[in-house]
Amino acid sequence: MCTSLKPTEPSHALRVVITGASGEIGMMISYMIAKGDISGKNELLDLVLYENRSKMKQLKGAISELGTCNLGKVRSFHATDSLMEAFSNADVIILVGGLWAAPGYSRNDLIGVNALEFKEVGLVLSKVAKETVKILMVVEPQNINLMVLSYFAPNLKPCNLTGLSRVDHNRAQTMIARMLQISCDKIAHLTMWGNRSLNIFPDIRHAKIEVCGNLLPAYEAIKDDFFLKYKFTELLQNREADIIKKRKTNGCHQTVASAAVQHIKDWMQGTKPGDWTSMVVISDGSYGIDKGLAYSFPVKVSKQGEWEIVQDLDINYYEREKLDERVNEIKTERMFAYSILELPEAKQEIEKDEECAVDQARATKWSFGHTDPVPCSILGPLEQERLGSM
Numbered sequence: 271m272c273t274s275l276k277p278t279e280p281s282h283a284l285r286v287v288i289t290g291a292s293g294e295i296g297m298m299i300s301y302m303i304a305k306g307d308i309s310g311k312n313e314l315l316d317l318v319l320y321e322n323r324s325k326m327k328q329l330k331g332a333i334s335e336l337g338t339c340n341l342g343k344v345r346s347f348h349a350t351d352s353l354m355e356a357f358s359n360a361d362v363i364i365l366v367g368g369l370w371a372a373p374g375y376s377r378n379d380l381i382g383v384n385a386l387e388f389k390e391v392g393l394v395l396s397k398v399a400k401e402t403v404k405i406l407m408v409v410e411p412q413n414i415n416l417m418v419l420s421y422f423a424p425n426l427k428p429c430n431l432t433g434l435s436r437v438d439h440n441r442a443q444t445m446i447a448r449m450l451q452i453s454c455d456k457i458a459h460l461t462m463w464g465n466r467s468l469n470i471f472p473d474i475r476h477a478k479i480e481v482c483g484n485l486l487p488a489y490e491a492i493k494d495d496f497f498l499k500y501k502f503t504e505l506l507q508n509r510e511a512d513i514i515k516k517r518k519t520n521g522c523h524q525t526v527a528s529a530a531v532q533h534i535k536d537w538m539q540g541t542k543p544g545d546w547t548s549m550v551v552i553s554d555g556s557y558g559i560d561k562g563l564a565y566s567f568p569v570k571v572s573k574q575g576e577w578e579i580v581q582d583l584d585i586n587y588y589e590r591e592k593l594d595e596r597v598n599e600i601k602t603e604r605m606f607a608y609s610i611l612e613l614p615e616a617k618q619e620i621e622k623d624e625e626c627a628v629d630q631a632r633a634t635k636w637s638f639g640h641t642d643p644v645p646c647s648i649l650g651p652l653e654q655e656r657l658g659s660m
């Protein structure tokens with residue numbers, strides 16, 4: 271005979287934390303996760319939504335609404351303005367709260383303010399993070415914020431930390447799919463290298479497209495080398511600004527939210543067999559990228575949720591240059607963040623850079639000049655028409 275009227279629930283639920291949860295992107299991510307977009311078949315969720323104290327009223331309102339959506343996967347909702355409380359025992363942490371690149375803010379403003387924020391986040395994580403926690407950095411610039419966080423939470427290992435480069439990965443995949451009038455899942459082996467900036471470097475040369483059951487190199491399937499080499503990157507770089515202008519909005523919230531949720535799902539359940547995705551991870555020195563630098567690589571994830579960098583892609587001279595440009599950009603921004611935080615590494619890097627500058631000046635005498643082999647051209651009306659509807 272049943273002696274209790276309380277229904278039984280499994281004792282374990284996945285504890286997922288979202289910061290900046292009452293913002294545009296945080297709200298969308300919360301909804302997608304609450305309806306089960308990242309959880310396994312029978313997995314329940316405890317959803318912890320963190321906001322600044324000044325936003326608690328809005329957050330509680332947002333939770334009231336989510337709570338009436340009949341989203342079957344959620345066992346509990348919890349709102350908090352305490353990082354310590356939010357991060358304790360968390361299985362997944364999605365960091366969305368932070369300053370964004372609103373008009374009037376420079377990239378350096380963004381780096382400076384967010385560096386101070388992620389110092390605090392790192393310090394709290396160093397005290398309460400679970401050994402197995404999965405942390406996704408959504409706030410820009412993801413690479414720098416991730417390195418700051420990791421500096422102040424040295425107990426976290428690279429396997430705990432990733433950043434979002436899936437936004438541009440998804441955009442590139444969708445743009446190719448629309449060009450060929452096929453579904454996105456027919457496109458594999460795309461990579462966004464480095465960081466998310468106006469100089470994003472998409473790698474289409476290694477991409478494959480499924481045609482009649484066979485995987486063809488993208489260049490062979492698309493048959494427009496000029497477009498792929500010289501115009502695709504430019505289009506991708508302008509994609510966000512284009513959408514924002516057309517929609518008269520301040521950001522591509524759906525794009526970022528769905529990329530973040532897909533990133534977490536892949537990280538928890540594994541990438542598609544035979545394919546990979548793009549993730550910002552802490553470099554182990556692969557492809558000659560400095561060890562310890564947060565950098566977007568081709569990454570595959572096992573069914574057990576362990577990521578690894580895809581190895582042995584051949585990198586040509588032009589790609590090498592682009593990869594190294596990204597490294598230099600990230601290192602310069604890291605140095606700026608470290609100097610705001612008055613870290614000893616900033617001083618050391620400045621000294622090292624000064625030595626390098628002297629060495630370079632000496633070496634210039636013997637080096638021969640190199641110019642970028644890719645001219646950056648403006649789109650012709652035909653391409654604009656062709657891509658206008660994407």
Ligand SMILES: NC(=O)c1ccc[n+]([C@@H]2O[C@H](COP(=O)([O-])OP(=O)(O)OC[C@H]3O[C@@H](n4cnc5c(N)ncnc54)[C@H](O)[C@@H]3O)[C@@H](O)[C@H]2O)c1
Nearest residue numbers: 290292293294295296366367368369370408409410434437
């Ligand atoms: N990875 C990407 O490709 C990409 C693209 C666009 C935006 N973003 C990032 O997404 C983030 C959210 O964008 P949004 O459009 O939702 O902005 P939003 O302003 O609508 O929301 C941001 C939320 O963060 C909160 N917040 C601010 N500082 C905080 C702090 N110190 N701690 C916790 N919460 C804090 C705010 O209260 C606000 O609710 C931005 O920081 C932006 O950098 C990432």
